[in-house]
Structures are given as C-alpha cells and as structure tokens.
Amino acid sequence: MDIAAIAAQLEHTGYIILDKPLLDKLVAQLLTRCQHDEPSRFHAAHVGRGTDKKLIHSLRGDVIDWLDAANSTDRAYLLCMEELRLGLNAALYLGLFDYECHYAIYGAGAGYARHSDVLVGKRNRILTTVLYLNEDWQARDGGELVVFEPTGDGIIATVNPTFGKMIIFLSDGFPHEVLISHNTRRSIAGWFRASGS
C-alpha cells in the first residue's frame, strides 16, 4: 500500500478508492474465510437497540462475522491495517487508536439503506474502510456502494464491489448506501477508532 499517497488523498478529499491495494493471494484467502459455512458464525447486524427484526432487515440485509486474530488469514489482514493505521497517524496526526472489522455477506435482494457510520453513542469511529471480495462481479449484479456528499444528495462516487477494491473515507463525513445486490456480495467493513468515546 502506498500510504503516503493514501494520506495525501484523504487530506485533500476525505476519501480514496484503491483498485487493488492488497495482494490477490491475501484477498482470495479472505474470500475463503467469508463463507457462511457454520450456522454459528454469521449473524444479522444490529441497527440500534430495540428495532424490530423486520424493520432491521429492510434497512440492512447483511449478515456479519467479526475478524478473529486467532485465525492466520484474518491476522494477515489486520497486520496490513495496522501498518496503514501507523502510517496515517504519522502523516495526518489522526490519533487512530485501534481498528475493528467484520466480514459481511449480502444475499441476493439485500442492501443497506443510506446511513452514517458514526452512530449515536459511538462517536469514536474516525475512518471507514471497505474491502470487496467478489470475483467476476458484473454490473448487472448491482450492490454498488453509493457515497454522498457530506451535505445534500449529491453523489460523490458509485463503487462496484469488485475483487480486491478498497474504499477508505472519513466516517462522519460521508453518508452512504449499499444498493440492492442481485448476487451474493462479500466484503470486509472496518473502522479505525479514536480511543475512549
């Protein structure tokens, strides 16, 4: 990863789309890990406390599983992100303290309504990352990430979730939405956080 270039672009625009920042081999291993193979692994994500299940599904249709540092593939990814964290802190003084991330699987028909990643009561998310794991993703498969301007409805980017692509953006700067996917869509969403709240 060219961390200096990433830092410069983040400072300039607040977001960056990287075509293939990681080795294909690692992305392929991450894809192998992002399979709903055991019933106990992936579960529906939470959208605020007390929201009922049907409503949640209409807002957010993915199932998630947090990365596990005991797994060597997950650890390899976490190491890359640690290198990025240290580099960005050195370049931009962002005070990034740690990183949390989960695999996400959207089945056909699922999406994620427009939202911000800075949740009420969880104000410490500074930078969002999403890595896409989808081989041979076609335009007809949908599932684009639409990134909006900080204010208003202007669209800054429409991102096809193709294999190895990564987007990084300031978590509180850019509302975004995952359009309905017509195929199984896999990714790793993550957040660099400041310490405390």
Ligand code: OGA
């Ligand atoms: C999220 C999210 C975007 C994507 O998990 O908060 O916005 O493209 N994901 O998967």
Ligand code: MN
């Ligand atoms: Mn989000």
